[in-house]
Amino acid sequence: MWSRLYWLAVGGPLAAGLLLMGADPAPLADLRNGLFDLYQRAAPRPYDPELPVRIVDVDEASLARLGQWPWPRATVAALVERLAGMGAAAIAFDMVFAEPDRLDPAAVAGLLPEDVRGPVAAALAGREGNDEKLARALAAAPSVLGAVLTVERPGAAYPAKWGLASAGDDPLGFVPHFSGAVAPLPLLAQAARGIGALNWLPDRDQVVRRVPLLLALDGRLVPGLGAEALRVAQGASTYVVRASNASGDEGFGTRSGITAIKIGALDVPTDAQGEVRVRFTPTDPRRFLSAAAVLEGAVPAAEVDGRIVLVGTSAAGLKDTRATPLDAAVAGVEVQAQLIEHVASGANLVRPDWARGAEMVLAALLGLVLALVLPRVSAVAAGLAGVAALSMLGAGAWLAFTRADLLLDPMGPGAAVLGVYILGVLALYRDEQRQKKWVRSVFGRFVSPQVVDRLAAHPERLVLGGETREITILFCDLRDFTSLSETMDAQALTRFMNSYLTPMTEVVLAHGGTIDKYIGDAIMAFWNAPVDDPHHARNAALCALAMSRRLDGLNEVWAREAQAAGRPFAPVRCGIGLATGPCCVGNLGSDQRLEYSCLGDDVNLASRIEGATKGMRVDILVSEVTRAAAPGLAFLEADLLMLKGKSRASQLYLLAGDAAFAASSGFEVLARRHAALMAAYGAGEFAVAAPFAEGLAEAAPARLHRFYALYGERCRAALAPAAPGGT
Numbered sequence: 001m002w003s004r005l006y007w008l009a010v011g012g013p014l015a016a017g018l019l020l021m022g023a024d025p026a027p028l029a030d031l032r033n034g035l036f037d038l039y040q041r042a043a044p045r046p047y048d049p050e051l052p053v054r055i056v057d058v059d060e061a062s063l064a065r066l067g068q069w070p071w072p073r074a075t076v077a078a079l080v081e082r083l084a085g086m087g088a089a090a091i092a093f094d095m096v097f098a099e100p101d102r103l104d105p106a107a108v109a110g111l112l113p114e115d116v117r118g119p120v121a122a123a124l125a126g127r128e129g130n131d132e133k134l135a136r137a138l139a140a141a142p143s144v145l146g147a148v149l150t151v152e153r154p155g156a157a158y159p160a161k162w163g164l165a166s167a168g169d170d171p172l173g174f175v176p177h178f179s180g181a182v183a184p185l186p187l188l189a190q191a192a193r194g195i196g197a198l199n200w201l202p203d204r205d206q207v208v209r210r211v212p213l214l215l216a217l218d219g220r221l222v223p224g225l226g227a228e229a230l231r232v233a234q235g236a237s238t239y240v241v242r243a244s245n246a247s248g249d250e251g252f253g254t255r256s257g258i259t260a261i262k263i264g265a266l267d268v269p270t271d272a273q274g275e276v277r278v279r280f281t282p283t284d285p286r287r288f289l290s291a292a293a294v295l296e297g298a299v300p301a302a303e304v305d306g307r308i309v310l311v312g313t314s315a316a317g318l319k320d321t322r323a324t325p326l327d328a329a330v331a332g333v334e335v336q337a338q339l340i341e342h343v344a345s346g347a348n349l350v351r352p353d354w355a356r357g358a359e360m361v362l363a364a365l366l367g368l369v370l371a372l373v374l375p376r377v378s379a380v381a382a383g384l385a386g387v388a389a390l391s392m393l394g395a396g397a398w399l400a401f402t403r404a405d406l407l408l409d410p411m412g413p414g415a416a417v418l419g420v421y422i423l424g425v426l427a428l429y430r431d432e433q434r435q436k437k438w439v440r441s442v443f444g445r446f447v448s449p450q451v452v453d454r455l456a457a458h459p460e461r462l463v464l465g466g467e468t469r470e471i472t473i474l475f476c477d478l479r480d481f482t483s484l485s486e487t488m489d490a491q492a493l494t495r496f497m498n499s500y501l502t503p504m505t506e507v508v509l510a511h512g513g514t515i516d517k518y519i520g521d522a523i524m525a526f527w528n529a530p531v532d533d534p535h536h537a538r539n540a541a542l543c544a545l546a547m548s549r550r551l552d553g554l555n556e557v558w559a560r561e562a563q564a565a566g567r568p569f570a571p572v573r574c575g576i577g578l579a580t581g582p583c584c585v586g587n588l589g590s591d592q593r594l595e596y597s598c599l600g601d602d603v604n605l606a607s608r609i610e611g612a613t614k615g616m617r618v619d620i621l622v623s624e625v626t627r628a629a630a631p632g633l634a635f636l637e638a639d640l641l642m643l644k645g646k647s648r649a650s651q652l653y654l655l656a657g658d659a660a661f662a663a664s665s666g667f668e669v670l671a672r673r674h675a676a677l678m679a680a681y682g683a684g685e686f687a688v689a690a691p692f693a694e695g696l697a698e699a700a701p702a703r704l705h706r707f708y709a710l711y712g713e714r715c716r717a718a719l720a721p722a723a724p725g726g727t
Contacts, residue, residue: 006375009427010420014367017419021360021412026204032409033203036351037325039401040280044326047281051341052089052233054303055288055333058313062292069318073101073130075295077137079311082294084141087305090233092144092225094198094312094320094333097134097184104130135191144194144228149178149217156181161194162231163238164221168246174257175274176201177216194232196225200322200335201275207323210275211339213261213268214241225310226339227263233308234264241274256353269348278335278342279349279405280326287337288314310337351407359409362393363416370417374424386421390414466586471529472540472578472626473603474513475610476504476547477522479573497521500554500572507550511543512536516597522610526598529585537580537629541655544576544620548703577610578622578655579603580629609652612641617706620655627653634662636674638707656704670700681711690715 020028056079058069066075083091105127128136138145147158158181178199189195197215200208213227223231223239231239240262244255257272270276291311293299312333313320320332342349366389374382393410400406478484478500485493501518508515508525512533516524525543527536555571562569583600602623609621616639627635634657640649661667673696680689693712697705 005430006424006427007371009423010367010371010374013419013423014364014371014416017367017412017416018360018364021356021363024356030204031411033205033207033209035409035411036209036407037207039398039407040325043402045279045281045342045345045347047284047287048341048345049284049286051344052307053287053337053340053344054307054309055331055337056083056291056294056309056311057288057331057333058291058311058315058318059288060315061290063315063317065292066295069313069315070101070103072103073097073134077130077133079291079295080134080137080141080143082297083304083309084137086294086299086301086303088142088309089306090142090144090194090229090308092194092196092229092232092308092310092336093146094225094310094336096146096148096182096198097188098182100185101130101134131185131187135187138188138193139191142232143192144196144225144232145184145188145192146198146225147184147195147222148182149197149199149215149222150180150182151178153180153182154218156183157186157189158183158195158217158222159186159189160220160222161192162223162228164241165238166241166243168243168259169255169257171214171221171241171243171258171274172216172219173255174243174272175214175216175221176212179218181217194223194228196223196228198225198332198336200332202323205323207325208335209325210271210273210277211335212273212275213263213270214239214258214274226336226343227261229308229310229336229340230263230266230343234266236264239263263343266343268343269350271350272353276339276342277349277351277407278324278339279347280324280338281341282326283330283334287334308340310340312336348405349407350405355406355408359412363413366413367416367420370420371424374421375428379425379428382421382425386417389417393417466584466588468582468584469529470536470580470582471585471598471602472527472536472580472629473583473598473606474508474525474527474540474544474576474578475522475606476525476544476574476576477610479575479614481521484570484572499558503550503554504547507546508543511539511546513540513543514596517595526583526585529598530596535630537578537626538633540578540580541622541626541630541633542658544578544622544655545658547574547576548619574619575610575613576620577606577608577613578620578626579606579609580623580626581605605650608641612639612652616652617710618654619703621652622655624651624653632659632662634658634667634671636671637678654704654707656701670696673699677708677711681715684718686715686718690719 058071063069080091137143176199181197183189184192184195197212197217199212199215201210201212202208211226212224214221214223216222221239221241227239231237241258242260242262243258246259258270258274259272260267260269261274262268268276289299289303289309294304310333312331314331314333321329322332322335324330324335324338370382370386370389373385377385390410393414397408397410400408488496500521501523504523505515508523511527513525513527514529516526518524525540527533527540533539551572551574558572559569579602581600581602583598583602585598586596588595588597588599602625605623609623613619613621618638621638622630622635633655636654636656638652638654641652642649656662656670657667673692677689677692677696680686680692690712693708693715697708697712700708
């Protein structure tokens, strides 16, 4: 099972990320808005000149021809009359007429010197003022005036031109609140058919993405300019606001906010605050009509007839510019125009209220799946899977935007996938390095460097908790070690043992064996664990032959050393026993100390076989299973061994040589004569067996001389007459 560090590495940041997504701090919202802006830039709403919206622009050309702003209200009244005469469905002003016209003749007369003020005022008496002219024009046209809501100037006159009905929770609890307003002059406000708030609510980066349809002023709902223009153009009288817990709503009692606002025949989906996220188009000159051209009659009536006309300014000096997802600076009136186009075209760009929850669930699922998969596959495969997941997230979000006008954020789930992958890979790498270090420190004493490298490269192949598998066990013990050790002091004995165990260990490791332990002068080793070795019996047998040859070489070295030191030397002999069978291998020991070792009947059998080599005067004996598992080597039948607790004796075999010797004519002769010896001896024909034993003792390889000499002695003893008085 994977380490606690791994789960902390992937689980901790994933949980923190989910909490962050749930909290949705402002920087995270800024990133999400930036992503949604990229969507719009990549696939903006195409401008449709047939949409019923035009902007009458107080542009630079108009200012040049008609003078600087503000124009006399009489000029504005003429503009209203011209637009109404051209058939405008609604005329909405993206500006506030909050003060009397300073260019009214009566107001100008008040600025004259006293000696001429009176006669001028008398001449103007009874004439209609500019504000009255504008009020008359507004009353005769489908007009909408602008107002600005503020947190100051409470108590401003703001007449309601609309009716309001709602279903569900009180919408006042969800919209932005203001306590005051900069409203049109009461004269103008009474004349107009609608009043709309010009407030725009930009995000922290001052980009206008949403435009409110409704706002709250001193405890009552008031519409925005775009909403009022749509209402007046349709001749509607009432807004119908649908909020959470309305009939048919599936909020299950949750106060989630406003869901839609019905304006005449238009049912406009909104966010919870009653705002519309506008699907913008790039600025298009076909949307604009120059105010001067309209006044001069240079604009075809078809450009105005039946359309909502917004009056505003794009002149740079008037500083009415806004930033949108598509443009760094557009005229403020264009934002209102694009809102109306958005609604009229049936666009429905929304971030659904379920989006954040779905994104959190998706992030959790993807993170958990990747966390479970990552340790089971390679980092490259997991990386490819992660890239595929990120691609699908991006593609899904893009399709949701282009096909369904839904704003879904793939960054949260994507960050979960990326974070789990990076931190998971780092944690697994650290675990892998620790595991490799542990493998090298533990198994470096028991197996060859090549095997250690294989284990370190694939530590998952280790089953350290214990497993049962077929292995071949080797026991090697020195003969007459007690007598030998009595002739040496401690230092000499230590040097001798090191000079013996070191080369013998090298032989075991070179043949792929695992050193289990040193028991005094004895060596215990096994094959086929911890790494698989399909030829474990054969490799163990070849190792036994190599150990025997290596001991012969050591005896030559020790003999020369003894001769140089002027002391006697007796050749050192060893016995090696091999057995093959199922054993339990793994970390065995106590809580204080563990060793990689093996347990089983065949371990005991190998030890007993090694002990039998002394009585049989041979250096290598193997079990019947080992002989069967290592075909092609030079095996000869030896003797039967009765083990404690077993109902029948175990057949033992001599290991006479390797595959080359087994294929030689010399072994063929040896095997035939050996079989004849064993057959005669087994039949009790000792007189027949004795010559075979004596001949083999002279002709067989030197390693087997003492074995055949033993059988010769047994035959002679069996043929000798019984001692007098024997029974």
